[in-house]
Amino acid sequence: MASIDIRDIHKSYGKIEVLHGVDLAIKDGEFIVLVGPSGCGKSTLLRMIAGLEEVTGGDILIAGNRINDLAPKDRDIAMVFQSYALYPHMSVAQNMSYSLRLRKTPREKVASAVSAAASKLGLDPFLERRPKALSGGQRQRVAMGRAIVRQPKAFLFDEPLSNLDARLREQMRAEIKKLHGELGATSIYVTHDQIEAMTLADRIVAMHGGVVQQVGSPLDLYDRPANLFVAGFIGSPGMNFIEARYQPGEGSPAARLADGTLVALPHAYALEPDTPVTLGIRPEHVVIGGEGREAAVELIEPTGFGTILHLALHGLPFKVFTTDRKVLNAGNAAAVSFPPQHLHLFDREGARVAAL
Amino acid sequence: MATTVIAEQSPHRRPLMQRFARGSEPYLYSAPALILIVTVMLVPLVVGISYAFRDVQILNPFSGGFIGLDHFRALAEDRAFLGALRNTVWWTGASVLLQFVFGLILALLLDKPFTGRGIAQALVFLPWAVPTFLTGLNWAWLFNPVIGPLPHWLHALGILSEPNNILSDPALAMWGPIIANVWWGIPFFAITLLAALQAIPRDLYEAASIDGAGPVQRFLSITLPFLAPTIAITILLRTVWISNFADLIVVMTKGGPADRTQIVASYIFTQAFTRLDFGYASAIAMVLLVLLLVYSMLIVVLRQTLLNKD
Numbered sequence: 001m002a003s004i005d006i007r008d009i010h011k012s013y014g015k016i017e018v019l020h021g022v023d024l025a026i027k028d029g030e031f032i033v034l035v036g037p038s039g040c041g042k043s044t045l046l047r048m049i050a051g052l053e054e055v056t057g058g059d060i061l062i063a064g065n066r067i068n069d070l071a072p073k074d075r076d077i078a079m080v081f082q083s084y085a086l087y088p089h090m091s092v093a094q095n096m097s098y099s100l101r102l103r104k105t106p107r108e109k110v111a112s113a114v115s116a117a118a119s120k121l122g123l124d125p126f127l128e129r130r131p132k133a134l135s136g137g138q139r140q141r142v143a144m145g146r147a148i149v150r151q152p153k154a155f156l157f158d159e160p161l162s163n164l165d166a167r168l169r170e171q172m173r174a175e176i177k178k179l180h181g182e183l184g185a186t187s188i189y190v191t192h193d194q195i196e197a198m199t200l201a202d203r204i205v206a207m208h209g210g211v212v213q214q215v216g217s218p219l220d221l222y223d224r225p226a227n228l229f230v231a232g233f234i235g236s237p238g239m240n241f242i243e244a245r246y247q248p249g250e251g252s253p254a255a256r257l258a259d260g261t262l263v264a265l266p267h268a269y270a271l272e273p274d275t276p277v278t279l280g281i282r283p284e285h286v287v288i289g290g291e292g293r294e295a296a297v298e299l300i301e302p303t304g305f306g307t308i309l310h311l312a313l314h315g316l317p318f319k320v321f322t323t324d325r326k327v328l329n330a331g332n333a334a335a336v337s338f339p340p341q342h343l344h345l346f347d348r349e350g351a352r353v354a355a356l
Numbered sequence: 357m358a359t360t361v362i363a364e365q366s367p368h369r370r371p372l373m374q375r376f377a378r379g380s381e382p383y384l385y386s387a388p389a390l391i392l393i394v395t396v397m398l399v400p401l402v403v404g405i406s407y408a409f410r411d412v413q414i415l416n417p418f419s420g421g422f423i424g425l426d427h428f429r430a431l432a433e434d435r436a437f438l439g440a441l442r443n444t445v446w447w448t449g450a451s452v453l454l455q456f457v458f459g460l461i462l463a464l465l466l467d468k469p470f471t472g473r474g475i476a477q478a479l480v481f482l483p484w485a486v487p488t489f490l491t492g493l494n495w496a497w498l499f500n501p502v503i504g505p506l507p508h509w510l511h512a513l514g515i516l517s518e519p520n521n522i523l524s525d526p527a528l529a530m531w532g533p534i535i536a537n538v539w540w541g542i543p544f545f546a547i548t549l550l551a552a553l554q555a556i557p558r559d560l561y562e563a564a565s566i567d568g569a570g571p572v573q574r575f576l577s578i579t580l581p582f583l584a585p586t587i588a589i590t591i592l593l594r595t596v597w598i599s600n601f602a603d604l605i606v607v608m609t610k611g612g613p614a615d616r617t618q619i620v621a622s623y624i625f626t627q628a629f630t631r632l633d634f635g636y637a638s639a640i641a642m643v644l645l646v647l648l649l650v651y652s653m654l655i656v657v658l659r660q661t662l663l664n665k666d
């Protein structure tokens with residue numbers, strides 16, 4: 001177990017820079033989740049920590065020691081791959097014990113480490129099988145087992161659950177969380193599944209285009225997204241955005257929409273009057289019914305737990321999530337209103353505007 | 357009308373003709389392919405085998421009669437044949453082994469990215485495109501001290517005491533065709549092994565390097581197990597092929613000096629086309645065929661047990 005410090009990490013492939021200076025301080029025992037859209041450099045960052053990619057610029061420190069130039073095997077980390085990368089010619093037990101055997105660990109120690117890991121992961125019945133003869137979920141467990149037998153300083157996960165079906169993913173997610181609770185090892189987990197990110201993380205690192213957008217606890221990112229990207233990326237269905245202009249008013253700040261109507265804001269902001277801003281509101285925070293602005297219902301998606309309404313508000317697409325099973329049909333009109341305390345305000349550059 | 361209805365109701369009482377038609381249906385469908393295979397492959401084989409039991413000499417118009425196992429009896433006493441058998445083992449073993457080892461090394465080198473890899477790959481595969489006949493001539497000239505540099509280089513390195521032609525030295529002559537064969541056959545192993553290497557998932561190597569495996573351990577515990585089936589099948593194919601492969605020997609040494617480079621295949625060639633004794637040549641060919649069949653069976657069984665172990 002150890003802290004991991006990432007200092008101004010750059011990565012280029014030839015002339016193309018894919019990571020533009022990433023800084024991250026990970027505390028001992030913390031569970032960090034890297035999220036971001038495909039191609040934003042999550043895997044690249046993880047693989048640099050693992051030693052599988054060369055560092056173009058910056059430093060990586062594990063437990064305070066610079067490890068930029070250390071071989072992967074000398075970094076004392078374990079990695080779980082999306083493809084599991086199990087050795088097909090070895091049995092489950094051999095897969096799990098490979099690293100220990102390479103380190104010339106005494107036989108009894110290897111056996112006890114493997115059996116402890118196997119019973120923790122429910123793999124006892126499969127120890128003599130080849131990976132070929134296992135289901136996807138079982139293979140995933142073997143990959144986890146291979147990582148934990150060694151008791152490394154840190155675990156790295158690169159989308160370990162993305163090859164599993166939804167039900168199994170949910171189950172493994174809970175198990176990973178439980179396992180982290182028991183082992184308490186520093187973990188970095190890459191995913192683009194935001195439910196995984198929200199449920200697992202102590203802190204989420206949201207990345208976009210090779211740049212860290214925001215670091216914070218899951219609810220931090222959900223409640224106070226630092227910019228439009230994070231606001232749109234975290235949450236499902238995604239946040240609604242409306243172009244508007246800021247109106248300080250006289251003690252009653254508001255945003256003027258394109259059609260001239262006003263939306264009341266919770267606070268005053270340090271903005272010039274008439275500054276263009278983007279209003280954000282999550283679909284689950286929009287209130288349906290009562291007083292409000294007219295919107296046409298275009299499509300209804302019942303999810304069982306609730307319903308996603310696709311509306312056209314002032315001609316723009318707009319989503320609402322409601323657990324209220326009111327009978328609204330496509331073609332109906334709905335009245336929507338925006339509770340001020342749930343509104344987010346972003347400036348022209350997309351950065352969150354802080355309240356005065 | 358009534359009979360068909362009954363027949364459909366009780367399948368056990370179908371008319372004989374109908375049952376026969378049903379039963380022969382699959383054979384009729386596959387007949388065209390089977391007939392083609394039989395005429396193209398089996399007929400020449402059977403005719404060839406039948407020669408082995410007949411006295412077929414092109415220059416003797418009275419030959420052609422059935423002589424039973426006479427050829428095989430003669431063969432058992434034929435010292436030239438036994439020598440050729442020994443030479444075949446030596447020729448095949450050395451050629452296949454060296455081709456394989458160099459092919460594997462080359463494939464491993466070409467599997468790593470480096471600048472100019474594309475050109476290197478193309479160049480490596482070049483020998484494969486050279487006709488064997490030309491290959492033989494070329495190497496024969498290279499080994500000739502009058503026009504070729506090799507004897508002088510070997511002499512300078514102290515490997516040869518005199519810059520002589522190794523092709524005319526009974527003790528060394530076999531090395532000539534073997535070296536030519538290795539040069540010519542490396543690309544086959546390099547190509548097939550490279551293809552197999554590139555099919556190995558990269559993340560296995562990454563997982564192993566994180567687990568603490570060095571290059572040698574990665575080779576032994578990942579590369580080799582993945583290559584094993586390919587190695588088995590290519591070695592099997594090449595062994596059969598090379599033991600039948602007389603071109604280089606015929607071109608470079610004609611089996612000489614003193615039959616020291618005569619392999620069974622070139623011996624067959626000599627018997628058939630120099631002595632024009634087709635019957636005897638066929639008998640030798642049959643013995644070779646049986647030996648190779650036995651060998652192939654062994655390898656197939658070995659491969660199967662290896663695969664089943666997984």
Ligand SMILES: Nc1ncnc2c1ncn2[C@@H]1O[C@H](COP(=O)(O)OP(=O)(O)OP(=O)(O)O)[C@@H](O)[C@H]1O
Pocket residue numbers: 013018036037038039040041042043044045192
């Ligand atoms: N070997 C390489 N050569 C050139 N560019 C590369 C290489 N590997 C990755 N990239 C580029 O680096 C960027 C980041 O890739 P990376 O694999 O880290 O994305 P990711 O965030 O993990 O995406 P995903 O969620 O799809 O796995 C991508 O734009 C990719 O095209």
Ligand SMILES: [Mg+2]
Pocket residue numbers: 042043044158
């Ligand atoms: Mg990735």
